[in-house]
Amino acid sequence: MQTITLQKSQTDKQTAVQITGSKSESNRLLLLKALYPELELDNISNSDDSNLMTKALVSTSDVIDIHHAGTAMRFLTAFFAVQDGREVVLTGSKRMKERPIKILVEALQHLGADIQYVENDGFPPIKIKGKKLSKHEVSLKANVSSQYISALLLIASKLENGLELTLEGDITSVPYVKMTLGLLEEIGVSTKFEGNVISVKPNARALTPQKLVVESDWSSASYYFSIVAISDLGTQVTLSSYKLDSLQGDSALVEIYKHFGVETTFGDNTITLKKVSDNKTTKTFNLVNAPDIAQTIAVTCFALGIACDLTGLHTLKIKETDRLVALKTEIEKLGGKVTITDKSLHLEASKEINELVSIATYNDHRMAMAFAPLALKVPIVIEDAQVVSKSYPTFWDDLEAIGFKIAQ
Ligand SMILES: O=C(O)C1=C[C@@H](OP(=O)(O)O)[C@@H](O)[C@H](O)C1
Numbered sequence: 036m037q038t039i040t041l042q043k044s045q046t047d048k049q050t051a052v053q054i055t056g057s058k059s060e061s062n063r064l065l066l067l068k069a070l071y072p073e074l075e076l077d078n079i080s081n082s083d084d085s086n087l088m089t090k091a092l093v094s095t096s097d098v099i100d101i102h103h104a105g106t107a108m109r110f111l112t113a114f115f116a117v118q119d120g121r122e123v124v125l126t127g128s129k130r131m132k133e134r135p136i137k138i139l140v141e142a143l144q145h146l147g148a149d150i151q152y153v154e155n156d157g158f159p160p161i162k163i164k165g166k167k168l169s170k171h172e173v174s175l176k177a178n179v180s181s182q183y184i185s186a187l188l189l190i191a192s193k194l195e196n197g198l199e200l201t202l203e204g205d206i207t208s209v210p211y212v213k214m215t216l217g218l219l220e221e222i223g224v225s226t227k228f229e230g231n232v233i234s235v236k237p238n239a240r241a242l243t244p245q246k247l248v249v250e251s252d253w254s255s256a257s258y259y260f261s262i263v264a265i266s267d268l269g270t271q272v273t274l275s276s277y278k279l280d281s282l283q284g285d286s287a288l289v290e291i292y293k294h295f296g297v298e299t300t301f302g303d304n305t306i307t308l309k310k311v312s313d314n315k316t317t318k319t320f321n322l323v324n325a326p327d328i329a330q331t332i333a334v335t336c337f338a339l340g341i342a343c344d345l346t347g348l349h350t351l352k353i354k355e356t357d358r359l360v361a362l363k364t365e366i367e368k369l370g371g372k373v374t375i376t377d378k379s380l381h382l383e384a385s386k387e388i389n390e391l392v393s394i395a396t397y398n399d400h401r402m403a404m405a406f407a408p409l410a411l412k413v414p415i416v417i418e419d420a421q422v423v424s425k426s427y428p429t430f431w432d433d434l435e436a437i438g439f440k441i442a443q
């Protein structure tokens with residue numbers, strides 16, 4: 036699928052959507068299952084990133100290409116560093132070669148790992164010679180990407196003496212670190228997070244065999260929060276399978292979208308989103324704990340003609356694309372006015388939205404999905420629409436099912 040044109044939704048369509056498993060939970064659990072085969076997993080994400088992770092973990096190839104998958108790149112760096120005797124080059128897409136990995140590599144090297152850069156210092160591809168790591172104490176800078184922290188925590192229980200990790204500076208994307216610790220605890224690994232120190236106890240034995248069911252992806256749910264927010268009063272959509280006590284930080288959507296008049300009701304494994312009121316006040320959110328929903332929220336505000344101030348966005352520049360620049364460029368094509376710094380975005384309230392603007396997606400699934408709900412206001416064109424498969428392969432089918440008209 037390449038360029039598609041999206042149109043306003045039809046009435047009398049299906050309003051229930053089953054969303055695939057969380058990509059973040061899946062990629063953690065897939066790695067943990069490789070370390071502890073006694074684990075059984077259910078509702079694993081069907082995303083490209085999780086498929087790449089699954090394949091990489093059993094690959095016998097000398098070179099593993101993880102394309103655009105950031106978590107796979109970071110988690111597998113730690114995984115292969117402790118596979119004694121295994122030599123592998125981990126590489127990725129052109130963009131992956133621009134996404135920094137030095138903080139993680141230096142932490143692993145400090146613990147005793149043998150990792151070298153193949154092209155540019157500090158960036159993939161990297162050559163890893165797996166070995167037994169000798170040390171168990173390390174410090175790392177915590178404000179660039181939480182994925183470095185999670186990567187170390189995921190292998191920690193397999194180190195002879197576990198791990199004591201000291202986090203330097205502000206910690207970014209904290210819920211993702213807590214998700215990692217939550218999953219470790221769930222499978223029976225002991226962890227402690229006190230102040231800026233995280234410790235994980237060693238565990239050389241097999242775990243109690245158990246089945247873990249991955250909750251569906253809350254970042255994917257964000258596009259439906261946006262659709263409902265932009266829709267008429269009374270509009271509702273039911274999504275499954277979700278739970279109240281989520282490990283995913285993006286479940287903050289429930290509170291955030293109250294500000295847009297969207298009410299969320301938890302049912303048996305489901306959430307029902309309903310538009311109950313209109314609220315046009317300027318929105319201010321700090322998204323340091325939920326960076327992946329920044330694009331969704333910015334576009335919701337633009338569609339509704341509401342101004343917003345989004346902060347805590349310092350990680351957006353090193354994701355699939357520079358998301359701050361991409362948002363500004365595309366919203367301005369549509370007639371909006373956006374000001375960005377390297378960690379914030381300000382959108383002015385606007386009245387008009389230009390029709391049939393062709394939205395560039397920059398190899399970023401979230402650019403395609405975040406702009407899609409705008410079709411409720413004006414017909415819109417999405418370039419390289421297939422990018423959604425990075426996290427949500429059936430996104431366009433699901434939009435059609437709830438009534439969007441899609442032409443190729
Ligand atoms: O650990 C994870 O699963 C993730 C952590 C976040 O990255 P940063 O910690 O780099 O912000 C998030 O943006 C990404 O989509 C998934």
Ligand SMILES: C=C(OP(=O)(O)O)C(=O)O
Nearest residue numbers: 103104105106327354355
């Ligand atoms: C940033 C993301 O993914 P990753 O860092 O794993 O490529 C994302 O899914 O929005």
